[in-house]
Amino acid sequence: MKMNKIHHVAIICSNYELSKHFYTEVLGLTVVAETFREERESYKLDLAIGDDYQIELFSFPHPPERINRPEARGLRHLAFEVNDVGEVAAELEARSIAVEPIRIDPLTGKEYTFIADPDGLPIEFVQK
CATH class of the missing domain: 3.10.180.10 (2,3-Dihydroxybiphenyl 1,2-Dioxygenase, domain 1)
Structure with a gap:
């Protein structure tokens, strides 16, 4: 396939x-x-x-509520690749969006952070 x-x-x-x-x-x-x-x-x-x-x-x-646990079955999160995670985080915070602290992925060494959409769906931003 x-x-x-x-x-x-x-x-x-x-x-x-x-x-x-x-x-x-x-x-x-x-x-x-x-x-x-x-x-x-x-x-x-x-x-x-x-x-x-x-x-x-x-x-x-x-629509029925979704169980909101990070490790529940189903879609875990939606991830977007960005050029600069820090820049994206700053822009979102300026729009009053809560942004998690920027972390480093231990497997890739790349920066990433999370926000939530209006329904609590986790959205990740990953360094290119």
């Missing part, structure tokens, strides 16, 4: 407008398409990161 790349990551949010603002205005992702699916009472927002990857942000009426 030959796979080319990750096609997309899908995220279901609890507050569409808040999450849309977070991913577009705070993180700076580009809107590719926004669709309201009336039959599902759901928005689907396609977001671009550069030219290669895409995030699909979904809203559904009354």
Whole structure:
């Protein structure tokens, strides 16, 4: 089996407008398409990161809570590669986003840090 790349990551949010603002205005992702699916009472927002990857942000009426434990089964976190972790951390803190202390990965030697999206999904920023 030959796979080319990750096609997309899908995220279901609890507050569409808040999450849309977070991913577009705070993180700076580009809107590719926004669709309201009336039959599902759901928005689907396609977001671009550069030219290669895409995030699909979904809203559904009354989505169930997710168990929020770092080591629970399922998606652990979403990670973005950045040129300067310290610069990204400073920009996020200036926007009143709580940023964990920058750490060094003992396996790669690269800097990384975490924030949380509006629903508590951990988002990692990793040094290029």
